[in-house]
Amino acid sequence: MLKFIFLSTAVVLISIAVVVTAYFPRQGNESQTNIKLKTQNNLQRYGVEIVGPDDAGFETELEKYFGSNQDALTLVDTAKPFTIFIKNRSTQEVVGLSLRWELVKSTGEVNVIPQTQNNVGVLFGPKTVDPLLIGKTSIINAGDSKFFSYFPIQPDDTASGMRASIGASTGTAPTDVGSLTAQARDQKGIMLNGVSTVSLSIDGLFFDDGTFIGENKGFYFEQIEGEIKAERDILKRFSEAATTGKSEADIIAEFIADTPEHVIPPRNVLYGRQYETAEQAFDLMYRGALSGKRKAIDMMRRTNWSDARILASFTRAKDSDFKELWRIDQ
Numbered sequence: 029m030l031k032f033i034f035l036s037t038a039v040v041l042i043s044i045a046v047v048v049t050a051y052f053p054r055q056g057n058e059s060q061t062n063i064k065l066k067t068q069n070n071l072q073r074y075g076v077e078i079v080g081p082d083d084a085g086f087e088t089e090l091e092k093y094f095g096s097n098q099d100a101l102t103l104v105d106t107a108k109p110f111t112i113f114i115k116n117r118s119t120q121e122v123v124g125l126s127l128r129w130e131l132v133k134s135t136g137e138v139n140v141i142p143q144t145q146n147n148v149g150v151l152f153g154p155k156t157v158d159p160l161l162i163g164k165t166s167i168i169n170a171g172d173s174k175f176f177s178y179f180p181i182q183p184d185d186t187a188s189g190m191r192a193s194i195g196a197s198t199g200t201a202p203t204d205v206g207s208l209t210a211q212a213r214d215q216k217g218i219m220l221n222g223v224s225t226v227s228l229s230i231d232g233l234f235f236d237d238g239t240f241i242g243e244n245k246g247f248y249f250e251q252i253e254g255e256i257k258a259e260r261d262i263l264k265r266f267s268e269a270a271t272t273g274k275s276e277a278d279i280i281a282e283f284i285a286d287t288p289e290h291v292i293p294p295r296n297v298l299y300g301r302q303y304e305t306a307e308q309a310f311d312l313m314y315r316g317a318l319s320g321k322r323k324a325i326d327m328m329r330r331t332n333w334s335d336a337r338i339l340a341s342f343t344r345a346k347d348s349d350f351k352e353l354w355r356i357d358q
Contacts, residue, residue: 063220065109068229074241074356075118076233079173081108089113093175099205103179106212109226110178114168121166124148124234126248129178132225139223140302142231142246143178150236151252151351152259166236178219179212238351246302247309253353254310258317260350266343276335280325287322291315 067080079086093113094100104111110129116122129141147167168174220226232248233241240249262283269279293312294304303309321342328338 063109063223063226065112066225066227067112068227070243071230071233071241075116076122076230076241077115077117078228078230079113079115080228081111086113089173089175093173102205102209103212104175104177106209107177107179107216110216112176112228113173114176114230115173116168116170118235119170120235120237120239121150121170122168122233123150123166123236124232124248124252125167125230126232126242126246127176128229128231128245130225130227130229131219131223132227133222134224135222141178142248142302143176144248145176146252148234148252148255151234151238151256151353152345152349234353236351238353240353240355241357244355247306249353249355250303250306250310251313254313255317256350256353257310258314258321260347262318262321262342263345263347266339270339270343276339279339280335284322284325287318288315289319289322291319 064082065080067078067083069078071077079089090101090104090113094104114122114125124146125144127143129143131139131141133139145167150166229243231242231246232244234252235241242248244250265283266279269282274282291312294308297303297308297312303312325338328341
């Protein structure tokens with residue numbers, strides 16, 4: 029039996045992220061926590077490779093990435109096998125990534141944890157020309173590598189790197205590395221209770237030119253496609269309305285009247301399972317993006333933005349700025 033579990037992560041999305049907290053039964057067995065990670069490297073022909081904690085080169089990457097940050101290195105060691113590097117040997121930047129963790133129990137049950145990280149703003153328009161941002165707006169730059177984990181651990185963090193995710197499960201937010209390490213070990217033990225195999229694959233990946241690679245089992249392509257379609261439709265709606273002679277207030281009022289304030293996910297998504305179809309993934313993210321824009325308008329008005337300024341912020345881009353998405357395997 030296949031069971032899907034969403035991982036709540038820090039997601040940089042266009043305007044909305046659907047976040048469902050992962051749930052695991054509160055029982056653990058630390059004897060299960062020495063399981064090795066099986067990585068599925070099926071995208072090497074595109075220049076993308078996973079380096080797992082037991083692979084040659086992992087320690088070299090670790091030293092390069094974290095340096096002498098002993099706090100981070102301690103947390104990395106505790107988080108194994110949920111730690112990897114992804115190398116991008118291509119000439120393009122990675123701007124969207126969906127990982128697929130699979131935890132197989134001895135009973136045959138498979139828990140699937142999608143983990144997504146996005147910074148797909150470049151797909152909405154031209155690249156930044158700000159010298160302070162160049163090379164810092166992608167997830168993995170061309171010819172570079174990056175560390176990923178089920179737990180959010182970054183090289184500039186000490187104890188704070190895992191405080192939010194671990195503290196959230198206990199109602200506390202410890203500040204010392206010892207407490208964080210202990211809680212990480214406990215949480216990992218719970219996750220791996222009864223598990224015989226942990227495997228990881230890249231289910232989907234967007235390059236900065238809009239091309240997509242991966243099996244797309246979680247319909248990641250359609251999620252981003254829905255977001256971008258919503259952005260283009262909003263741009264078209266506001267741009268065309270501005271030529272009709274309607275006031276800015278009327279244009280915004282019509283949009284608000286047509287757009288629900290909240291989007292309730294279907295039960296299969298709300299209760300921690302995967303999207304059932306590509307159409308469902310597209311529709312939920314499309315409607316969620318529209319709802320997100322309505323919330324953004326409400327916030328702008330509360331901070332005294334004029335309606336003219338609000339509309340200008342939504343019509344600054346051109347439709348020709350958007351990248352066309354396409355699956356390279358199709």
